Amino acid sequence: MPPTAVPSVSLAMLLADSRLPVGAHVVSGALEAALLDGLPREQVGAYMRARMATIVQVEAGTAVVARQAAAAGRAARGTGAPGEDGPDADAPGADAPGSDGLGAAALAEVARAWEARTPARPQREIGIALGDGLARLARTVWPEAFPARAGRGPHLPRPVVLGAIAAHAGLTAVDLVRLVAYDDAQTVASALLKLEPGDPLAAAGLVLEACAALEPSVPELSRLTSPTAIPAAGAPQIEEWATAQSVLPRRLFRA
Amino acid sequence: MPDTPHTHPYRSLRLGVAGPVGTGKSSLIATLCRALAAEIEIGVITNDIYTDEDARFLRSAGVLDPARIRAVETGACPHTAIRDDVTANLAAVEEMEEEFSPLDLVLVESGGDNLTATFSPALVDAQIFVLDVAGGGDVARKGGPGIARADLLVVNKTDLAPYVGVDVAQMVADAESAREGAPVLALSRSDAASVAALRSWLLGLLAAHRDGAHEPQDPGPMAPHFHAEDDEHDHSHGESHDHAHDYEHPHDHEHPHEPVPAGSGA
Numbered sequence: 001m002p003p004t005a006v007p008s009v010s011l012a013m014l015l016a017d018s019r020l021p022v023g024a025h026v027v028s029g030a031l032e033a034a035l036l037d038g039l040p041r042e043q044v045g046a047y048m049r050a051r052m053a054t055i056v057q058v059e060a061g062t063a064v065v066a067r068q069a070a071a072a073g074r075a076a077r078g079t080g081a082p083g084e085d086g087p088d089a090d091a092p093g094a095d096a097p098g099s100d101g102l103g104a105a106a107l108a109e110v111a112r113a114w115e116a117r118t119p120a121r122p123q124r125e126i127g128i129a130l131g132d133g134l135a136r137l138a139r140t141v142w143p144e145a146f147p148a149r150a151g152r153g154p155h156l157p158r159p160v161v162l163g164a165i166a167a168h169a170g171l172t173a174v175d176l177v178r179l180v181a182y183d184d185a186q187t188v189a190s191a192l193l194k195l196e197p198g199d200p201l202a203a204a205g206l207v208l209e210a211c212a213a214l215e216p217s218v219p220e221l222s223r224l225t226s227p228t229a230i231p232a233a234g235a236p237q238i239e240e241w242a243t244a245q246s247v248l249p250r251r252l253f254r255a
Numbered sequence: 256m257p258d259t260p261h262t263h264p265y266r267s268l269r270l271g272v273a274g275p276v277g278t279g280k281s282s283l284i285a286t287l288c289r290a291l292a293a294e295i296e297i298g299v300i301t302n303d304i305y306t307d308e309d310a311r312f313l314r315s316a317g318v319l320d321p322a323r324i325r326a327v328e329t330g331a332c333p334h335t336a337i338r339d340d341v342t343a344n345l346a347a348v349e350e351m352e353e354e355f356s357p358l359d360l361v362l363v364e365s366g367g368d369n370l371t372a373t374f375s376p377a378l379v380d381a382q383i384f385v386l387d388v389a390g391g392g393d394v395a396r397k398g399g400p401g402i403a404r405a406d407l408l409v410v411n412k413t414d415l416a417p418y419v420g421v422d423v424a425q426m427v428a429d430a431e432s433a434r435e436g437a438p439v440l441a442l443s444r445s446d447a448a449s450v451a452a453l454r455s456w457l458l459g460l461l462a463a464h465r466d467g468a469h470e471p472q473d474p475g476p477m478a479p480h481f482h483a484e485d486d487e488h489d490h491s492h493g494e495s496h497d498h499a500h501d502y503e504h505p506h507d508h509e510h511p512h513e514p515v516p517a518g519s520g521a
Binding site: 019020021022023025026027129132136194249250251252253254 | 328330332343
C-alpha cells in the first residue's frame with residue numbers, strides 16, 4: 001500500500017487501536033497473576049497508576065530515545081527530521097531496524113538500555129514478541145523504511161520499534177509518550193473485563209485516570225535524547241507478578 | 256498480506272485445522288503425522304484457549320519429534336489468533352520453518368471455537384474443517400463458512416455413529432450439499448480406508464502447492480446459506496416453529512441422499 005503522510009494524531013490512533021493486528025491481545029500487564037495473588041478488584045486503578053510511575057516511564061522513555069536515534073540516523077543520511085519530509089523521501093532501509101544504517105546500531109544501543117531497565121525475563125520476552133509483531137506491521141505499511149529481510153532477526157522490543165515507526169511516519173514525541181501510556185492502561189483494563197466480571201464502562205474511566213496520572217511526566221519524558229537518561233524505575237512487585245504470570249497454569253493471558 | 260519473504264525456493268504448505276471443541280482436531284493431526292511423518296517433514300503449531308494441552312497430547316502421542324510441536328497462546332481469543340490477528344501464529348510458523356528447514360508441511364491447529372471461525376489466508380494455504388458425528392447429525396446442514404468453504408470438511412468419529420444415533424451417509428450428503436460438491440471425508444482413525452483417503456487428499460494438495468497450482472481461498476466470515484440464526488429467530492418469538500424453513504435450500508431437496516463411501520470427493 002502506498003504510504004501517505006498523515007498527522008501525528010492519526011498515527012497515534014492507529015497504533016493505539018486494540019484492533020491493530022500486532023499480537024497484543026494475549027497480554028494483561030501481569031494483571032491475571034496480580035488478581036490471583038490477591039490484588040482486590042477495586043485496587044486495579046491503583047495498579048494501573050503504579051505502572052504509570054514505573055513500567056510506563058521506562059517504556060515511554062525508551063520509545064522517545066529510540067525515536068530520536070532513528071531520526072538521527074535519517075539526518076546523518078540527509079533525509080531530514082522526522083515528519084518533515086514525508087515518508088517517501090527516505091532512502092530505502094537507511095534507518096530501518098535490521099539494516100546496517102546508523103539508525104540500526106543506535107537502536108540496538110537503546111534496546112540494551114531497555115533490557116537493563118526491564119529485569120524480569122518474561123517482561124523482556126513479551127516486549128520482544130510484541131516488537132516483532134509491530135515490526136511485521138511496519139514492514140507491510142512502511143516497506144521503504146522497514147525492508148523485508150532474510151530471516152527474522154534482529155528482535156527489538158516494542159518501545160524501540162514504536163520509536164523507529166514514530167521517527168519515520170511522523171509521530172511527535174509527546175504523542176508517542178501518551179500512546180505508550182494509553183496502551184499500557186488499556187491493556188490492563190481490557191484484561192480486567194475478561195478476568196473479573198464488571199462494568200466495561202467503568203473500566204474506560206480507569207484508563208483515563210491512569211493516563212491523567214502520567215501527564216505530569218509527559219514533558220520530561222518527551223525531551224529525552226540519550227539512552228542513559230531513560231528512567232530506571234524499578235517495580236519489584238510488578239516484576240514478581242510478571243514472572244508468576246509466565247508460569248501460571250491454565251492462564252488466559254500469556255503475560 | 257503480511258510479508259513472507261521467499262528466502263527459500265520452496266515454502267512449506269501451511270495447513271489449518273479448525274472446528275468446534277472436541278471434534279477431534281488434535282487426533283486428526285496425530286493421525287496425519289502417523290500416516291506421513293516417515294515420508295515428509297512436518298511441524299505442528301497448536302492453539303489452546305488457555306493451556307498447552309493440545310501440544311502435550313501430540314507430544315505424548317509420539318508421532319513427531321516433540322521439538323516440532325509448539326503451542327501458541329491466544330489470550331482467550333482463538334478465533335482472533337487465526338483470523339483477525341495472526342501475528343503470533345505466523346511468527347511461530349516462520350520460526351518452525353526456519354529451525355527445521357526445509358519443512359514440507361506445517362499444521363496449525365485452531366483452538367476449538369464455534370462454527371464461524373476460519374483461518375485467514377494470510378496464515379494458511381489451505382484449511383480442514385472438522386465436525387464429528389457426536390456433535391449431532393444436523394450440524395453439517397446448518398452450514399457456516401468453515402463447513403461450506405474449507406478446502407476439506409471432515410466428518411470425524413464415524414465409528415461412534417451407531418451409539419449417537421447419527422446416519423453418517425446422511426450427514427455426509429448434507430455436508431456435500433452445503434458445500435456444493437467440495438470434498439467431504441467421513442473419517443475414523445480406526446478405519447484404515449478413511450485414513451488412506453485423508454492421506455491421499457493431503458499428498459494431492461501438497462503436490463498442487465509445490466507446483467504452484469494451489470491458490471489459497473478465504474472461506475470468509477459468513478456463509479451464504481447460514482440458517483442457524485433464522486432458527487433462533489423463530490424460537491425467540493415463540494411462534495410455531497416451521498421446520499420446513501430449515502430445508503428450503505434447493506440443494507437439500509435435490510441431493511439423492513445415497514450412502515456415500517468414506518473419502519468421497521477427496
